[in-house]
Amino acid sequence: MQDSRDRFAFLGREFLTWLWFASETNNGFIAVPELGNVRVEFGQRLTLESAGNVREGSTVSADAPSQTEEARTALRVGKKVARARLLLDLGERHFEVGLDAETLTFAGVKLPTLMAGDDAMKTEERLRLLDEIENIVDSLYVTFVNLRRDEAAWEPVREALRTWVQEVAA
Amino acid sequence: MGIVAGTVSYLRFVSADLPDGFEVRFCDALNNHAFHEIDAHSDVELQRGWVRFDDAFEANFEPPTLVDSGGHMLFRLRIDTLRIPNTTLKAWTTREDRERCVKLNRDKLSKKERDQLKLEVKKKLRLRSLPKMQLVEVDWNVSTGEVRLAATSKAVAGQFIDAFEKTFEIKLDPVGLLKVLWLRGLKDDEIDALALLEPERFHLIRR
Missing domain, CATH: 1.10.10 (Arc Repressor Mutant, subunit A)
Structure with a gap:
């Protein structure tokens, strides 16, 4: 069940950290090819961890955990986001999901209110909404990976991220 | 709470391609690996098998109703344990x-x-004693091969993968950080090239 989990775990943590950075520096919106602008907020609970064999973690529970001093200090000492609760808006639709950076496990997924009538139609609509939230999360991740693997595109983002880490923590 | 109602937590998998005419074959497979109650007179402590999505006590699957109109197979894995502490x-x-x-x-x-x-x-x-019953929802999209398992525990996931592969004789892969890229259209060589990346440091870089 590993999917090279240990070797590439850093990619998941960098993705969630970039998501925090990108949402803060673009008024909460991230442009995703084929989807448009996705609004991303961090909700309720945020866990940051250091890399390496002995992992030190910081978990923050608050209404806006990414705004807390504790979370920002954790960034400054080199921790990255390991688990986050994401509030995602695409158009009129609002989704929530707890995401684990290493496994991409979806936890406590909340979907928009169903519009359909009978049970079969509700099930069909619900499955379409699950497809949609997966598409949003996967597309955000692919957007990050495409950026990350293109050194020319990534280099200015890396510098901006480093500046942001020092600024938010200051 | 689960795939069709309330909040849901789940793991994602992707199966190998489904064979032609899978409905009949898979119904036979599900019926052959259907859930059977634990006989309290025996020594059996754990029993697992498939039951219908809408009824935990019904394990009869029929080809015409196996796939819903949206192209999904919905069923549940029932795991009963009868252990005296x-x-x-x-x-x-x-x-x-x-x-x-x-x-x-x-x-x-x-x-x-x-x-x-x-x-x-x-x-x-x-x-x-009554057995402890665990019901785990499964949603299998027959056109994409993507599978959702409404559970996050490693033990349940292990039971599920084992039961799935034995029942359908189809390989099942977890959707993790690399597999998801393949699902979303990245090519094998693009994914392989990620092995060259090293972790970044975003903090305290002084020049």
Whole structure:
């Protein structure tokens, strides 16, 4: 069940950290090819961890955990986001999901209110909404990976991220 | 709470391609690996098998209703366990041991008698107990091969993968940080190239 989990775990943590950075520096919106602008907020609970064999973690529970001093200090000492609760808006639709950076496990997924009538139609609509939230999360991740693997595109983002880490923590 | 209602937590997998005419073959497979109740008279402690999505006590699958109009197969993995906790077994055995000694007018039972008594007590307790039932929802999209399992525990995921591969004789892969890229259209060589990346440091870089 590993999917090279240990070797590439850093990619998941960098993705969630970039998501925090990108949402803060673009008024909460991230442009995703084929989807448009996705609004991303961090909700309720945020866990940051250091890399390496002995992992030190910081978990923050608050209404806006990414705004807390504790979370920002954790960034400054080199921790990255390991688990986050994401509030995602695409158009009129609002989704929530707890995401684990290493496994991409979806936890406590909340979907928009169903519009359909009978049970079969509700099930069909619900499955379409699950497809949609997966598409949003996967597309955000692919957007990050495409950026990350293109050194020319990534280099200015890396510098901006480093500046942001020092600024938010200051 | 689950795939069709309320909040849901789940793991994602992707199966190998489905064969032509899979409905009949998969119904047979599901029926062959359907859930059967634990016989309390036996020593079986764990039983698993498939049940229908809408009824935990119904394990009969039929090809015309296997795939819904949206192209999904919905069913559940039922895992029952019937185990007598050690503390319970020990307490009841001690009580029976005492009563047996009084009846036989002896100070204590031999080791062989005590072992036999323990087995008898365990049998009696199993007949008085209900199995613990676990129902795990499964959603299999037949056009994409993507599978959702409404569980996050490694133990349940392990049971599920084993049951799935034995039942359908189809390989199932977890959707993790690399597999998801393949699902979303990245090519193999683009994914392989990620092996060259090293973790970034975003903090305290001073020049």
